Amino acid sequence: xxxxxxxxxxxxxxxxxxxxxxxxxxxxxxxxxxxxxxxxxxxxxxxxxxxxxxxxxxxxxxxxxxxxxxxxxxxxxxxxxxxxxxxxxxxxxxxxxxxxxxxxxxxxxxxxxxxxxxxxxxxxxxxxxxxxxxxxxxxxxxxxxxxxxxxxxxxxxxxxxxxxxxxxxxxxxxxxxxxxxxxxxxxxxxxxxxxxxxxxxxxxxxxxxxxxxxxxxxxxxxxxxxxxxxxxxxxxxxxxxxxxxxxxxxxxxxxxxxxxxxxxxxxxxxxxxxxxxxxxxxxxxxxxxxxxxxxxxxxxxxxxxxxxxxxxxxxxxxx
Amino acid sequence: xxxxxxxxxxxxxxxxxxxxxxxxxxxxxxxxxxxxxxxxxxxxxxxxxxxxxxxxxxxxxxxxxxxxxxxxxxxxxxxxxxxxxxxxxxxxxxxxxxxxxxxxxxxxxxxxxxxxxxxxxxxxxxxxxxxxxxxxxxxxxxxxxxxxxxxxxxxxxxxxxxxxxxxxxxxxxxxxxxxxxxxxxxxxxxxxxxxxxxxxxxxxxxxxxxxxxxxxxxxxxxxxxxxxxxxxxxxxxxxxxxxxxxxxxxxxxxxxxxxxxxxxxxxxxxxxxxxxxxxxxxxxxxxxxxxxxxxxxxxxxxxxxxxxxxxxxxxxxxxxxxxxxxxxxxxxxxxx
Numbered sequence: 001x002x003x004x005x006x007x008x009x010x011x012x013x014x015x016x017x018x019x020x021x022x023x024x025x026x027x028x029x030x031x032x033x034x035x036x037x038x039x040x041x042x043x044x045x046x047x048x049x050x051x052x053x054x055x056x057x058x059x060x061x062x063x064x065x066x067x068x069x070x071x072x073x074x075x076x077x078x079x080x081x082x083x084x085x086x087x088x089x090x091x092x093x094x095x096x097x098x099x100x101x102x103x104x105x106x107x108x109x110x111x112x113x114x115x116x117x118x119x120x121x122x123x124x125x126x127x128x129x130x131x132x133x134x135x136x137x138x139x140x141x142x143x144x145x146x147x148x149x150x151x152x153x154x155x156x157x158x159x160x161x162x163x164x165x166x167x168x169x170x171x172x173x174x175x176x177x178x179x180x181x182x183x184x185x186x187x188x189x190x191x192x193x194x195x196x197x198x199x200x201x202x203x204x205x206x207x208x209x210x211x212x213x214x215x216x217x218x219x220x221x222x223x224x225x226x227x228x229x230x231x232x233x234x235x236x237x238x239x240x241x242x243x244x245x246x247x248x249x250x251x252x253x254x255x256x257x258x259x260x261x262x263x264x265x266x267x268x269x270x271x272x273x274x275x276x277x278x279x280x281x282x283x284x285x286x287x288x289x290x291x292x293x294x295x296x297x298x299x300x301x302x303x304x305x306x307x308x309x310x311x312x313x314x315x316x317x318x319x
Numbered sequence: 320x321x322x323x324x325x326x327x328x329x330x331x332x333x334x335x336x337x338x339x340x341x342x343x344x345x346x347x348x349x350x351x352x353x354x355x356x357x358x359x360x361x362x363x364x365x366x367x368x369x370x371x372x373x374x375x376x377x378x379x380x381x382x383x384x385x386x387x388x389x390x391x392x393x394x395x396x397x398x399x400x401x402x403x404x405x406x407x408x409x410x411x412x413x414x415x416x417x418x419x420x421x422x423x424x425x426x427x428x429x430x431x432x433x434x435x436x437x438x439x440x441x442x443x444x445x446x447x448x449x450x451x452x453x454x455x456x457x458x459x460x461x462x463x464x465x466x467x468x469x470x471x472x473x474x475x476x477x478x479x480x481x482x483x484x485x486x487x488x489x490x491x492x493x494x495x496x497x498x499x500x501x502x503x504x505x506x507x508x509x510x511x512x513x514x515x516x517x518x519x520x521x522x523x524x525x526x527x528x529x530x531x532x533x534x535x536x537x538x539x540x541x542x543x544x545x546x547x548x549x550x551x552x553x554x555x556x557x558x559x560x561x562x563x564x565x566x567x568x569x570x571x572x573x574x575x576x577x578x579x580x581x582x583x584x585x586x587x588x589x590x591x592x593x594x595x596x597x598x599x600x601x602x603x604x605x606x607x608x609x610x611x612x613x614x615x616x617x618x619x620x621x622x623x624x625x626x627x628x629x630x631x632x633x634x635x636x637x638x639x640x641x642x643x644x645x646x647x648x649x650x651x652x653x654x655x
Contacts, residue, residue: 006590024427069580101562106532110644111636113652114651114652115636115639115640115643115644115651116640116643116647116651116652117636117639117640117643118639120593121587121593121636122636124580124583124584124635125584125631125633126634127580128580128584128628128629128631129628129629129632130632131625131628131629132628132629132632133625133629135623135624135625135628136623136625136626136629184548189405204655205654205655206652206654206655208653221631240577244460247454247457248458248461250645251454257451257453278517287469289465289468289469289473290465290469291465292461292462292464292465292468293461293462293465293466293469294465295458295461295462295465296459296461296462296463296465297458299454299457299458299461300444300450300455300458300459303450303451303454303455303458304448304450307448307449307450316360
């Protein structure tokens with residue numbers, strides 16, 4: 001979704017999702033007396049940090065013109081490894097969890113690069129296969145963290161701010177800078193916008209794709225470790241359906257599925273919109289089921305609004 | 320894409336040159352893979368090729384298969400349908416819940432009507448408003464799941480008097496020694512394959528999926544074509560819900576979750592391109608059966624249940640990769 005045309009004159013661009021986030025924020029502040037408090041706001045940040053971290057990486061992959069459906073499974077595997085290997089060594093467990101995410105991301109990226117198979121298919125396969133790996137590794141058991149330092153980390157705070165929220169915001173800032181200020185970020189846009197032209201311009205398309213898959217793999221694994229420390233446990237089904245939430249957040253944030261357009265700021269808005277919606281409706285005692293329906297409705301409305309705001313592209317044929 | 324596949328297999332029988340044999344092999348790779356797989360499994364397990372085992376596998380695969388037949392039409396038309404899993408749980412919960420309340424006939428009719436209505440919503444958003452099918456059906460996946468949970472109040476539903484209802488026919492019945500689910504799967508597959516290859520309507524779907532702009536310029540009403548593919552997909556889901564509800568005689572409210580991915584895996588394995596404009600129903604049938612036989616064969620050989628997912632992972636990528644490599648005449652992509 002491009003900037004809302006004519007919303008602000010001049011060069012100032014505002015992403016529609018942030019208008020929506022602010023509207024939601026005001027709405028729930030009025031409707032619920034508990035919503036507008038420091039505790040609740042930082043709570044929202046902690047709740048969204050898992051999906052948010054993955055969404056940061058997914059933004060890169062989607063701007064690049066690919067998609068990654070295997071993030072939920074990678075999250076599950078890294079969470080299981082982070083808790084399951086603690087009996088041996090804490091450092092080893094966390095390291096193994098993060099490396100597993102990086103390796104699986106690299107594998108996805110390498111296969112997409114070398115074989116030319118559509119990323120949708122490659123990661124769909126990985127989503128099934130990695131979930132299979134989790135069940136084989138865990139033997140269908142849930143693991144509980146025996147190390148209290150690990151379980152405490154997820155709930156700890158620096159001053160009044162939860163650590164998870166800080167990690168999420170710092171990662172968002174770093175990824176924003178990588179996307180806007182580095183050649184990798186620029187090339188990611190170029191490859192997503194027009195792969196053939198970027199090859200002709202000498203951009204090493206395959207490498208950039210692979211780096212982006214590694215990034216999303218790493219963030220999925222990081223989210224898995226943090227989620228496990230938040231819960232002090234890991235179940236083999238952890239992270240199921242997360243890919244859907246993450247893609248929803250990124251699309252809400254205005255990143256185009258066709259590639260070549262998107263931003264971390266938008267994704268942050270998308271993640272917050274979902275987080276505020278879930279949190280606010282909980283506070284208003286709406287059953288959790290309704291969130292699913294409302295989320296679907298919002299996603300479709302965003303698409304329709306996007307279609308109306310942006311003039312139909314030349315590619316499309318009107319009848 | 321469809322035309323290259325057709326030219327490949329046009330080899331006059333009796334005059335099979337070496338090149339002809341090779342191109343036949345590459346065009347029918349999935350069938351050959353299927354036969355080799357069956358041979359390997361039967362080598363390792365005695366029960367594998369027994370008639371009862373084969374019938375069991377086909378029966379188990381029939382629900383995924385019925386849905387996959389419908390989704391294949393959507394994919395040939397150049398779109399995706401991820402909402403079929405949620406739709407299946409919606410339709411199953413609905414038909415099972417209404418069975419005791421308004422009688423089986425009314426329940427089935429109402430379920431078909433409502434499922435087709437969801438299909439129509441999908442079709443309207445994607446066909447007429449021309450929204451991205453991946454995101455729309457993703458949104459519908461979540462919305463329908465929400466509806467199911469609201470409708471059922473998070474409870475599982477079941478049919479009270481399971482012995483005395485003809486509703487059991489669809490899931491448990493036999494006609495002439497063949498299980499009804501298998502029969503429905505076969506009939507639907509044949510019907511839709513005939514429609515896709517021998518009618519003007521089928522040709523128009525291929526045209527729309529292959530090159531939408533050219534299709535519109537040659538006077539095809541693209542919007543209606545896309546709309547209709549989602550009705551077909553919804554109809555197939557309703558049939559699958561009939562089988563599932565009747566076989567289980569009850570329904571969890573999350574039944575069908577993740578089916579959309581198994582369905583896609585079967586279709587991809589069969590060799591239908593996700594880009595649209597190419598593919599066939601019988602390929603999908605074989606793809607779904609391969610998934611079923613892999614699952615069954617690995618279990619019979621004594622491997623853990625979850626190995627099949629890892630094997631599916633490898634096979635899906637290999638199948639699509641070899642197909643691509645064959646088309647571009649080289650194994651790896653050329654860019655760095």
